[in-house]
Amino acid sequence: MSENPTPPAPRARVRFWGTRGTCASPGPRTVRYGGNTPCVEVRGSGGPALVLDAGTGIRALGQHMQRSPLSDEAIHLFLTHRHADHVIGLPHFAPLHARTRSMHVWCGDCAEDSLPSFLATLVSPPLFPAVDGLVGQLLAHDWPEGKAVPVGEFLVHRFGAHHPGEAAIIRVDDASGPVMAYAPDNELAYADQTTTHVEWLAALREFLHGVPLLVHDATYTDDELPSHVGWGHSTTTEAVRLAVECGVGTLALFHHHPDRDDDAIERIVESARVQGTEAGSSVRVLAAWEGLSLSV
Template sequence: MRYGGNTPCVELCARDGEIVILDAGSGIRALGAHLVATGYSGPLHLFLTHRHSDHVLGLAHFAPLFNGQRLNICCGDGEAVSLEKFATSILSPPMFPYVAGVTTRLDITEWDDCQSPRAGELSVHRFVARHPGEAAIFRLDDAAGALLAYAPDNELAYHNGAESIVQWRRRLADFVRDVPILVHDATYRHDELPNHVGWGHSSNLEAARFAMECGARTLVLFHHHPDRDDETVERMLDECREFVSREGGTVRLLAAWEGLSLGVA
């Protein structure tokens, strides 16, 4: 009831007023309603970490599209089906009733790994996550530097000592070094990890350990398991705080909840 049941969607409001949306899970419905209610009519940029259903199923319920606004969509997961065909299918029969003009309001960009797309003053950088389906981790920067790192589906795999994974984790830490806000996958309790190796998700304590390693100022535990109740999420958060305190860390710890709003000084 507190932490909510929607699937992933995060909004970033830049200093110049530009709005970037990260993933189009069911949470995008409430965001769309808010944008319509407040009369926002500026550019809208949607970056998808990957195309798994929990990250795209809200697209057809995003109200601004039906009010005539255009939506820039970008993804770079290497899937064989083009992003344009995929996004159009979500808004077309049999997935969704035909609504005249809706699919023509999509501006589709296939991500070029050699480039970092821009959304107004923001640049968006991509790092490949350890998750089935070539999911991405995003870092969003403005002229002053990094603002946010977003890693909703990522298996840190600290139990695995393979050199390739250790090196990948070091490169990831460098990619998000000293980021003010790190939103990271914390789907599992630490004792659940042995039964979910290779599923593409991390535990709460792994996320906390990584946040300390990369120097993040704030860690937001994200992608809660759908079977969690509020009390369990609170216990997982307390475990992280105890772990960080024991290790002498200073990272601020939160568990994501519906409507959570954070600022970057």
């Protein structure tokens, strides 16, 4: 009798620490999916952690990291953009206060020369009490579009999102190709048939083609979208359509509306799964929740 083959080791582990969008919304109506704003951790088989965004979810991540045996490793933070819900947790990140490690920071909507001053403002009065040495823990780097940033076994790419004030869509690759992509604030706007937008969508599909895991903005329902055109966010229906077009393995719906309760999110997921099946796709659809860990 032949033995069962050993399954391949995961290429990465992706853990969600904050999944809500716009503003934190803790309370009994958001217990299952969480009320903290965006923060996602990506780890490979070794090397430093990648942290995607620094919303309020990064506070719990920092506490977790302080309990880790790897508490002296460097941390690499990739900000999609500087809107408050994506950066407001950074001053409360425990490793910065413990002085146990430095944090390398890249940002998808500003150049290296403006990022240091922004970070200094974020962790200084009047937004945050003066803490000696805190600013020095943050090491800003330039991240122009088209430049892949090597971190351990990963290469981190960026692509311009459709979002007011600019933002980045992030793709993490390893030696075997794309591992996951992260698009928390991105208005797909399929109804826009202008040449520029159609060309942008085509380039986006190429950037995301075959990604095993896509974390994508699903802020609105179809009924809500008409009154929010131009706000920089997508519907669940649009996110599923993109995942099907790109041949994505798993779609994690993300950036849940702060007014959306757990039951409403579950109804949205059920509808999204039906949409994927009716499109003839095998894409796995779920709504990301705080504490969810996915192996890729």
